[in-house]
Amino acid sequence: MTDSLKQSILNEAHRLGFVLAGVTTPDLPPHFPAFENWLAQGHHGDMNYLATERSITRRANPKEILPECKSILVLAIPYNRPLSLSSKESSLTLPLRGEKNTGQIASYAIGDDYHDVLPPRLDSLVRFIEGQVGRSIANRYYTDSGPLLERDLAQRAGLGWIGKNTCLIHPQKGSYFLLAEILLDLELEPDSPFVTDHCGTCTRCIEACPTEAILANRTLDARRCISYLTIENKGDIPEDLRPHIQDWSFGCDICQQVCPWNRFAAPEGDASFQPRGGSASLDLIPLLTLTPESFNKQYKRSPVKRAKRRGLLRNAAVALGNTGDETALPALERAAHDSELLVQRHAQWAIEQIERRKSKNINPA
Numbered sequence: 001m002t003d004s005l006k007q008s009i010l011n012e013a014h015r016l017g018f019v020l021a022g023v024t025t026p027d028l029p030p031h032f033p034a035f036e037n038w039l040a041q042g043h044h045g046d047m048n049y050l051a052t053e054r055s056i057t058r059r060a061n062p063k064e065i066l067p068e069c070k071s072i073l074v075l076a077i078p079y080n081r082p083l084s085l086s087s088k089e090s091s092l093t094l095p096l097r098g099e100k101n102t103g104q105i106a107s108y109a110i111g112d113d114y115h116d117v118l119p120p121r122l123d124s125l126v127r128f129i130e131g132q133v134g135r136s137i138a139n140r141y142y143t144d145s146g147p148l149l150e151r152d153l154a155q156r157a158g159l160g161w162i163g164k165n166t167c168l169i170h171p172q173k174g175s176y177f178l179l180a181e182i183l184l185d186l187e188l189e190p191d192s193p194f195v196t197d198h199c200g201t202c203t204r205c206i207e208a209c210p211t212e213a214i215l216a217n218r219t220l221d222a223r224r225c226i227s228y229l230t231i232e233n234k235g236d237i238p239e240d241l242r243p244h245i246q247d248w249s250f251g252c253d254i255c256q257q258v259c260p261w262n263r264f265a266a267p268e269g270d271a272s273f274q275p276r277g278g279s280a281s282l283d284l285i286p287l288l289t290l291t292p293e294s295f296n297k298q299y300k301r302s303p304v305k306r307a308k309r310r311g312l313l314r315n316a317a318v319a320l321g322n323t324g325d326e327t328a329l330p331a332l333e334r335a336a337h338d339s340e341l342l343v344q345r346h347a348q349w350a351i352e353q354i355e356r357r358k359s360k361n362i363n364p365a
Helices: 002-015 032-040 054-059 114-133 149-156 204-208 224-233 258-262 291-296 303-323 326-335 341-360
Strands: 021-022 069-079 102-105 141-142 177-184 248-250 281-283
Touching: 002 069, 002 114, 021 149, 032 054, 069 114, 069 149, 102 291, 102 303, 102 341, 114 141, 114 177, 141 341, 149 177, 224 248, 224 303, 248 303, 291 303, 326 341
Parallel strands: 102 248
Antiparallel strands: 021 069, 069 177, 102 281, 141 177
């Protein structure tokens, strides 16, 4: 009965769009000491919620979240695979894709927000399990929103290995997927951990990272990561890193784009993560004209909303400073008088970059 129940659960998970599913136990995650050291080194930047005593305790022991927990169901759902980069392209310091005055956006964020998409599916899966066993089951479910070491749990559930770029990688499906977990008061047979490291001697992701954020111990310094700088960072982007942001306006995919294992990733992910408005990039100049009201309307139910208006306009200004031509100057000059000082400072920096190239007759493309 237990084996058939587990298989029924996995089948239902696949029906709901989760291409990978496995079961693990609520034991201490194997990389928890590395997580503690990462925090001690300050590599989490301003993400102080990761370093609270309650957060650390819960990440060490999932039973602090759900005392009745007996099994953890770990799931993965795919999103669109962006274009891959050749080794030559990955060494460039100017935009790799896109056009002038156009900004790149991390592929997971081009569609609807997974924080909105996945919880109803997780809840549906819980209801299915309860229907199978004929009783209510104590549970908690998360997708990048709970105090869990998700990749550790996923590796222990057999979904893949943690690569040098810190992403979970599956040998047939690459790394373009989002993780989710359901803690259950239900005994299920755990899957065997994924123990093989298929990165080998490859260091393409480390070499390709424009800001040198990826560390040798399979962690990263968030303070240098483009994704952190354009999303989680709420203040100024350090001036020395701004040129290396290239044309990324929300997140970054470079360390996945150069990964050889992603040649196996499906080009298109779940239907909910297809491009909103049909475009997988951002038209930067109109972004600088967004009011708070128009920003909220345009990015409702989009991951981009996490950066907030001031963060997105900051990012757009930096991208224009790196890639924009003189046609971006009027919009940047207006942004230099924005109500947000953060936007003003980055718009002024962008103006200076474009004027400097103009005086030297340098084409950024």
